[in-house]
Amino acid sequence: MPPKKQSHQVTMALPAGEAPVADLGKMLGMTGVNLVALKKEYDSLTAAQRGEIVPAVITIYDDRSFQLQLKTPPTSFLIKQAVNGSKTLTRDQLRAIAQRKLPDLNTVDIDAAMRTVEGTARSMGVRVS
Structure with missing residues (x-):
């Protein structure tokens, strides 16, 4: 199986534990990634930091899968x-x-x-x- 090819990479600063789907859709809608799955993963990873802004580097691959890398708050x-x-x-x-x-x-x-x-x-x- 050949390695995945990256198609997009976006950095977004989102509220921890409650990423707005509308903001995700504006930035990532054209990629075809599953926004609900992305929101669920981000929310579960950042639930302990509610009330903070947690930037995430979102890498989208050509097969529409994604990877999240969380950063520290600004x-x-x-x-x-x-x-x-x-x-x-x-x-x-x-x-x-x-x-x-x-x-x-x-x-x-x-x-x-x-x-x-x-x-x-x-x-x-x-x-x-």
Whole structure:
């Protein structure tokens, strides 16, 4: 059996545990993939993260099968969630966000990851103390 050939790859940021079929249809309808099966798989994989935005890289193959690769929530989302309306992020919160984002960053050094998150926070107008 020859290897599957990739026909499409899309990255979508969807609400965890409740992916809207309409959004999936807009981006993936032309591929012919089974949107209901895709939604069910995404929802089951992200059910524990309800209330968060979880990006997914969706790879569609020429036989209309698919593969999901989940990413960590966007840094800006995690910062907003941590500050909860205030404009200050503590060092402990910064470290927690950096540790969570580490798998998706291009570093394995926690200090470099913290600097990256801190830069995002500054660009959002959030002070790190």
